[in-house]
Amino acid sequence: MDLRLDAVSVAVDGASLVRDLSLHVARGRVVGLIGPNGSGKSTALRCVYRALRPTRGTVRIGGDDLSALTLRQSARRVAALTQQGGSDLDFTVEEVVALGRAPHKRGNEPLTGAERELCRRVMDRLDLLRLAARGVLSLSGGERQRVLVARALVQEPEVLVLDEPTNHLDIRHQVEVLSMLRDDELTVLVVLHDLNLAAAACDRIGVLHQGRIVAEGSPGEVLTAQLVRDVFGVEACVVAHPVTGSPQVLYSLVSTPEGRWT
Numbered sequence: 001m002d003l004r005l006d007a008v009s010v011a012v013d014g015a016s017l018v019r020d021l022s023l024h025v026a027r028g029r030v031v032g033l034i035g036p037n038g039s040g041k042s043t044a045l046r047c048v049y050r051a052l053r054p055t056r057g058t059v060r061i062g063g064d065d066l067s068a069l070t071l072r073q074s075a076r077r078v079a080a081l082t083q084q085g086g087s088d089l090d091f092t093v094e095e096v097v098a099l100g101r102a103p104h105k106r107g108n109e110p111l112t113g114a115e116r117e118l119c120r121r122v123m124d125r126l127d128l129l130r131l132a133a134r135g136v137l138s139l140s141g142g143e144r145q146r147v148l149v150a151r152a153l154v155q156e157p158e159v160l161v162l163d164e165p166t167n168h169l170d171i172r173h174q175v176e177v178l179s180m181l182r183d184d185e186l187t188v189l190v191v192l193h194d195l196n197l198a199a200a201a202c203d204r205i206g207v208l209h210q211g212r213i214v215a216e217g218s219p220g221e222v223l224t225a226q227l228v229r230d231v232f233g234v235e236a237c238v239v240a241h242p243v244t245g246s247p248q249v250l251y252s253l254v255s256t257p258e259g260r261w262t
């Protein structure tokens, strides 16, 4: 199913956090949202996983207006990995991953054999089987992040939204998690700060600046030195990856006469 944000605006206490945001994620595609701190990326995602109701505009999944669905219906169709996704309760890794099936179950209905096998497969892909019986509170930040990715994947959603999924992950796990998003043919909207990972992982990229989309297109169309300068205030060189051809943004920590760091 595709995901479509149509002229979404969010205002809170008179402050306009997202303005007139339109974005389409075609079925099976990965779209990245990038932008400086405070530009509205998480706010936009919150509208998709219904933590926030847009002040104006609509969010549609497969043509269905999200606000017309029950919370249970949308919980089955949209999985979210948020920045506040952890728990203070010391469930085991296995238990937290299994919670991803909750929107598909009634009350305390136990997992079926097929669901247990799905959880095992996903944990295996995320290098979590050896941690299955560990309490999540004893895990490292990166291990915990992988548990949350696994929980979102076992939900088998139509649309997956992720807010900085590579937080805390070492480079191997960053590459593995993003490759998984691409390979799974999921419809994905993902916030990333690392422009090079965004270029590698995303079919298209939307750039948010002060609550507005200021550029949208393929990584090659969007990630230019001019855009990095205008939106992030940083001088950078953009080169083509020697193997994949995707844009790679290079910075150096040298002060310029204008006082910027490049």
Ligand SMILES: Nc1ncnc2c1ncn2[C@@H]1O[C@H](COP(=O)(O)OP(=O)(O)OP(=O)(O)O)[C@@H](O)[C@H]1O
Pocket: 012, 013, 015, 017, 035, 036, 037, 038, 039, 040, 041, 042, 043, 044
């Ligand atoms: N409930 C709220 N009331 C007032 N302002 C808010 C509220 N929630 C968010 N904001 C502000 O809205 C702006 C956008 O926040 P948001 O979390 O969407 O940014 P972001 O692009 O995800 O930032 P970051 O890269 O730092 O995670 C920020 O300036 C934030 O302080």
